[in-house]
Amino acid sequence: MAFKDPIKTCVLGVGLAGLTFYVPFILALPELLTLHAVLERNPQTPGGRIKDRLGVDTTIYRTIEEVVNDKEIELVVVGTPNDTHYPLAKAVLESGKHVLVDKPVTETVAQANELDAIAKAKGLVLYGYQNRRWDSDHLALKSLLALPPSSPQYIGNLLEFESHYDRYRPGIRASWKDGVGAVYDLGSHLLDQALNLFGRPAKITAFVQNICGVTKPDVDDSFMIYLHYNAGTPFPNKFTVLLRSHILSVKAPQLRYAVCGTKGVFTKYGLDTQEEQLKVMPFVSGIFEPGYGQEPQVIYGTVENLGEDGVSIAKSIWPSRAPGQYIELFRNLAGAIRNNEEMGVKWAETTQVIEMIELAYRSSAEGRTLEVLAL
Structure with a gap:
């Protein structure tokens, strides 16, 4: 094009x-x-x-x-x-x-x-x-969840799903970015990815905190947001999504995904590499270099599946084969403007993220689980 x-x-x-x-x-x-x-x-x-x-x-x-x-x-x-x-x-x-x-x-x-x-x-x-839809780890996860039941790495029907952006930052800055709160900042990404994967939940429960106490007391630096999904199409079992960002998580690399299904578990550590590469890239041509957006093998995900005997556990690597590609967002945007192509990120979807953020703050403030109105 x-x-x-x-x-x-x-x-x-x-x-x-x-x-x-x-x-x-x-x-x-x-x-x-x-x-x-x-x-x-x-x-x-x-x-x-x-x-x-x-x-x-x-x-x-x-x-x-x-x-x-x-x-x-x-x-x-x-x-x-x-x-x-x-x-x-x-x-x-x-x-x-x-x-x-x-x-x-x-x-x-x-x-x-x-x-x-x-x-x-x-x-x-x-x-x-919502560029994080084109993170390498998110793309790898989507390909895993799309596996047919005949695949040896199929993890079955989902029961629990965790998505993390944890950090260890005791000296968080009181800048405008930190001052808006972790839910608006990092929660926007986690919520968008979850909604993109699973759609609208039935209920939401949130715990929003200021753990470090460095910024204003009402500005959050950590959160846990639970999205509750009822059993039914396309999910045979009730399952829960946990979206978490903790400011004092002492771990390296940090946990990114933990997904539990009826036939297996997927675990993934580490983050997409694009942001760190872009920060130091001297020329934009680096976006097209072979190593751009490619995760190191050391942080590839792992899958643990129940063996045919119903007792043994088979462990295997689930590689992030597709590199992260934020550039695809811009290609899609240009196509939407010039050629009326379907938008990869629809405005209704981004509005739904804001709706979930508002509900998360309300749930935390009121100390209760809230119903999410069906559309």
Whole structure:
């Protein structure tokens, strides 16, 4: 796929998100996208942070007004602090431009629904940046869960599923990113992956905590969120999903997945490598190098299956053969804008993530399990 006129794109924010998760992929797909401008309110050097980090010259705007008034811009990427996502995305949509907005897409479901209404009224693409669907470990897990019963590594009907983003960070910073809370930050990823795999739960139970006590007392740094699924199609057994992020987890590598089925167990440690690679990558061409997004074998998952005798346990490796590929999100986004392709991340799905976050906070505050309304 290539366009005669690549989509002129502006990135709002050139911090970690902008320079790690957005700009490199825009530059890596010149046949689809072109970096027209960035928003940097107070550049410290003539070329700004994008020139310093990636050696790229582009227009630098200092205000959102300059961005929305630039008629050449077709797509705007909102990679700014969480509390600015809604007002900036709204301003951009109202100016007639497509939007890719970082997770969490908004702070409330009401805000997400309002943005959706504007986008639909104007015929615009509104896309949530749920890039972790293209993590190598998540792709490996999806391929395992898709195995037929005839496979020797088939783990059976699901009973319990754990997904972790644990860390050991006793000196957590009181920055804007930490200040929004772990549920909005890391929970957005874990919830999106779980909902993408299993759909909408019947109930939710959450325990949201501030363990370190470094940030404001009401800002969470750790959580456990339980999603409860009833028995029935496509799940023959009741099963529970645990999504956890603990700030004081002393373990290396950290647990990523623990999945229990009626015929086996899958265990996975370690994280997708893309973020760490992108942070230090000197040239965007590195995205296409053979080792990009590829996990080291030492953190491949393991499967333990019940033997044919019903007693013995067979242990095997489940490799993460498919490398992580955040670039596929950008290819899909470009196709949705130019060719009306189906969006890989639908806005209703990202809105559902915000709904689960709101329910998680409420469950924790009220100390009880909450029903999730069926759609």
